[in-house]
Amino acid sequence: MTDGLSMVLFSGTTDKLHAAATIVAGAAAMGRPVNVLLQYWALDAFRADRIDSDHGLAFDAMTPGSSRPVAGAADIPWLETFRMAKELGDVTIQACSGSLETLGFEADRLDELVDGPCGIATFLTAAEGGQILFI
Amino acid sequence: MTDGLSMVLFSGTTDKLHAAATIVAGAAAMGRPVNVLLQYWALDAFRADRIDSDHGLAFDAMTPGSSRPVAGAADIPWLETFRMAKELGDVTIQACSGSLETLGFEADRLDELVDGPCGIATFLTAAEGGQILFI
Amino acid sequence: MTDGLSMVLFSGTTDKLHAAATIVAGAAAMGRPVNVLLQYWALDAFRADRIDSDHGLAFDAMTPGSSRPVAGAADIPWLETFRMAKELGDVTIQACSGSLETLGFEADRLDELVDGPCGIATFLTAAEGGQILFI
Numbered sequence: 001m002t003d004g005l006s007m008v009l010f011s012g013t014t015d016k017l018h019a020a021a022t023i024v025a026g027a028a029a030m031g032r033p034v035n036v037l038l039q040y041w042a043l044d045a046f047r048a049d050r051i052d053s054d055h056g057l058a059f060d061a062m063t064p065g066s067s068r069p070v071a072g073a074a075d076i077p078w079l080e081t082f083r084m085a086k087e088l089g090d091v092t093i094q095a096c097s098g099s100l101e102t103l104g105f106e107a108d109r110l111d112e113l114v115d116g117p118c119g120i121a122t123f124l125t126a127a128e129g130g131q132i133l134f135i
Numbered sequence: 136m137t138d139g140l141s142m143v144l145f146s147g148t149t150d151k152l153h154a155a156a157t158i159v160a161g162a163a164a165m166g167r168p169v170n171v172l173l174q175y176w177a178l179d180a181f182r183a184d185r186i187d188s189d190h191g192l193a194f195d196a197m198t199p200g201s202s203r204p205v206a207g208a209a210d211i212p213w214l215e216t217f218r219m220a221k222e223l224g225d226v227t228i229q230a231c232s233g234s235l236e237t238l239g240f241e242a243d244r245l246d247e248l249v250d251g252p253c254g255i256a257t258f259l260t261a262a263e264g265g266q267i268l269f270i
Numbered sequence: 271m272t273d274g275l276s277m278v279l280f281s282g283t284t285d286k287l288h289a290a291a292t293i294v295a296g297a298a299a300m301g302r303p304v305n306v307l308l309q310y311w312a313l314d315a316f317r318a319d320r321i322d323s324d325h326g327l328a329f330d331a332m333t334p335g336s337s338r339p340v341a342g343a344a345d346i347p348w349l350e351t352f353r354m355a356k357e358l359g360d361v362t363i364q365a366c367s368g369s370l371e372t373l374g375f376e377a378d379r380l381d382e383l384v385d386g387p388c389g390i391a392t393f394l395t396a397a398e399g400g401q402i403l404f405i
Contacts, residue, residue, distance in 0.1 A: 001136045001271045001399060003398065008154070008158065008268075010150075010151065010154050010270075011193070011195055012195040012198060012201065013194075013195055013198065015280075015310050015311075016280065018372070019278070019280050019309050019310060019404075022368055022390050023278065023390060023394070023404075025390075026390040026391045026393075026394045027394055029391060030391065030394060030395065039154050040150050040154065040193075040195070041150075041193065041195035041196065041198070041201060044201050044202045045198075047202075050200045053199070053200055054199075055198055056197075056198045056199075058194065058195075058281070058310075058311065059194040059283075059328065059329040060281055060282040060283055060310070060311035060328075061311065062326075063282060063283065063311070063315075063325055063326045064323070064324075064326075065320045065323055066282065066311065066314050067314045067317075067373040067374065067375065068373075069372050069373060069374075070371070070372060070373065070374040071372075076372065098157055101205070102153070102204050102205060102206075102211065103202040103203075103204060103205065104202065104204075104205040105202065120157050120158060120160075120161040121161045121164060121165065123161075124158070124161045124162055124165060125165065127266070128138065129136060131266070131397070131401075131402045132266045132268060133268070133278075133402060133403070133404045134154075134158075134268045134269060134270050134404060135280075135404050136271045143289070143293065143403075145285075145286065145289050145405075146328070146330055147330040147333060147336065148329075148330055148333065174289050175285050175289060175328075175330070176285075176328065176330035176331065176333070176336065179336050179337045180333075182337075185335045188334070188335055189334075190333055191332075191333045191334075193329065193330075194329040233292055236340070237288070237339050237340060237341075237346065238337040238338075238339060238340065239337065239339075239340040240337065255292050255293060255295075255296040256296045256299060256300065258296075259293070259296045259297055259300060260300065262401070263273065263401075264271060266401070267401045267403060268403070269289075269293075269403045269404060269405050
């Protein structure tokens, strides 16, 4: 078994992006290679023209009696955490080529944190022998 | 470690079913054995009487400024992708017996792609030593 | 590879808490050590002052034509299942310290099933070499 951590990042709300970024940064700080594949709403959240927008919260936040993030969803530092993770460790962030087709835009519209497009087969091959998460 | 991929498939929206099917098909094409356990809304999506319906999109799609799938949610080929994965590789799709009880229907109401009911303990035992995902 | 099962439990709706509890109980019954890290809405669901409330269902339940849980969401025994899992096996449930900060409360407001706070690095280190899930 390798110490690589692979993550299919599908969700595009601030809270899940934050949870994902925290895991990526934690693994990167341990010296583990991390490989993230952006699909659907996470891919859409990394579009350069809306990456700095408020991406809202998961539906769970609407359950009666639930807490609110202290600083407000728009201030949760998920993007900074991804940036820091890439600076301090071996982190790759790629755009699922199938999801690019489904959503109808090109990889050049993504933030520069994204390293390029990647097919699912290539991603799964790189992920073999390590841990894998779907968020 | 084995090369098996196990997946607890809980979600029932078209986009997540599509993401799951893509991963299953990719792993199957690599020759890896794949074991899917349908729970809750994914199980409900495989009911024969509604499997061809529009299953909508995840809540994330409602974030302001998000893209729309090019062809519309109803046209995303998640079911065909599962069918193809089963044809080309070693893919088992089972219905969580606990979820069948919770939702109150029998396995015979499910699409023929589903191989039968399975308990969580049996599923986890088969999954040991391989990668596992929750979607 | 170890037989440990680690779970980042993020979601706070009854159905996902139930799915998570079922997996935890199944693994615990097999004698596997299980390590759960509560983040965001799952953490919020374990607040002592609302753990017995109705935590609703995932957004997927709103898809047209979807089934309803037989007994109603409020009666799904996710908490009892976690309790039983802790009694019968080696199960640790910890509160993500980052999520505690984000939601603005202290670990002493959590139900006694929660063993205490834990940072992501400590969690990931303990999870190495085993299976890991994000729910």
